[in-house]
Amino acid sequence: MNAKTKKSQGFARSRCPVANTLDIVGDKWSLLVVRDLLHGKQTYKELAESPEGIPTSILADRLKRLEEGGIITSAAYQERPVRYAYTLTEKGKALGEVLLAIVRWGKKYVPGTQTFK
Amino acid sequence: MNAKTKKSQGFARSRCPVANTLDIVGDKWSLLVVRDLLHGKQTYKELAESPEGIPTSILADRLKRLEEGGIITSAAYQERPVRYAYTLTEKGKALGEVLLAIVRWGKKYVPGTQTFK
DNA sequence: CAAGTAACTTCAATATCGAAAGTTACTACC
DNA sequence: GGTAGTAACTTTCGATATTGAAGTTACTTG
Numbered sequence: 001m002n003a004k005t006k007k008s009q010g011f012a013r014s015r016c017p018v019a020n021t022l023d024i025v026g027d028k029w030s031l032l033v034v035r036d037l038l039h040g041k042q043t044y045k046e047l048a049e050s051p052e053g054i055p056t057s058i059l060a061d062r063l064k065r066l067e068e069g070g071i072i073t074s075a076a077y078q079e080r081p082v083r084y085a086y087t088l089t090e091k092g093k094a095l096g097e098v099l100l101a102i103v104r105w106g107k108k109y110v111p112g113t114q115t116f117k
Numbered sequence: 118m119n120a121k122t123k124k125s126q127g128f129a130r131s132r133c134p135v136a137n138t139l140d141i142v143g144d145k146w147s148l149l150v151v152r153d154l155l156h157g158k159q160t161y162k163e164l165a166e167s168p169e170g171i172p173t174s175i176l177a178d179r180l181k182r183l184e185e186g187g188i189i190t191s192a193a194y195q196e197r198p199v200r201y202a203y204t205l206t207e208k209g210k211a212l213g214e215v216l217l218a219i220v221r222w223g224k225k226y227v228p229g230t231q232t233f234k
Numbered sequence: 235c236a237a238g239t240a241a242c243t244t245c246a247a248t249a250t251c252g253a254a255a256g257t258t259a260c261t262a263c264c
Numbered sequence: 265g266g267t268a269g270t271a272a273c274t275t276t277c278g279a280t281a282t283t284g285a286a287g288t289t290a291c292t293t294g
Contacts, residue, residue, distance in 0.1 A: 017219065018219050031135060051131040051133070052136050057283075084240090108211065110137045110138065
């Protein structure tokens with residue numbers, strides 16, 4: 001089901017907020033991009049350099065989907081050569097609460113994980 | 118990288134708790150199964166009947182992975198015919214905090230979603 | 235004009251998903 | 265005894281997604 005179909009039908013899988021949230025960020029990479037943006041990263045290059053090593057094809061796709069989902073916005077911060085900065089919307093920044101819960105869980109239940117900064 | 122490789126090397130993608138948590142529940146279905154178990158569902162059939170319509174092949178796979186990840190345990194609650202009950206471990210129940218954050222986010226930012234119970 | 239860089243895009247191989255049908259082991263009904 | 269039903273999976277296979285690598289575009293810098 002594409003975005004248009006979803007919009008016309010209302011909901012993809014159910015009306016559950018969990019299901020609908022997972023339809024936007026329920027994959028292995030999206031929340032890592034949000035994490036990086038929350039940490040101040042802004043450019044494609046910075047995002048691509050994170051330790052998890054996201055493939056650039058996936059990064060481009062996720063940036064597109066996150067923008068379609070209203071989580072981020074992109075804007076050229078300079079012309080010649082054109083360079084883009086990605087920033088979180090209010091909706092995107094609010095995912096910080098979800099990430100916080102995930103970090104707390106991970107640090108408690110996945111031994112050896114650690115946060116920096 | 119398979120589970121054995123991960124175990125021997127320590128970590129799949131990085132030491133970030135977000136990345137490691139997503140390696141366990143970072144997909145479209147796992148947290149929906151956890152949601153249902155938190156809501157008291159216990160059997161394969163009950164889980165399969167949720168409104169999102171999880172394919173049974175995916176459900177069987179996720180139950181296996183969640184058990185390997187220490188999120189759930191399974192036990193036969195009767196013989197002849199044998200029937201299994203899935204229950205959350207303490208580690209699994211603790212994901213309730215993550216789900217709560219997701220629900221709050223979804224209800225605020227995905228218009229039309231709603232919780233029952 | 236050669237080299238470098240950011241931001242992508244394309245490609246081919248592999249892996250995973252999803253819908254449906256099939257399997258196993260039993261109980262219940264006629 | 266035979267047919268139907270049920271829970272819990274497993275199998276199949278075409279469609280879709282992921283991955284790692286290489287290629288492209290538009291510029292700047294030396």
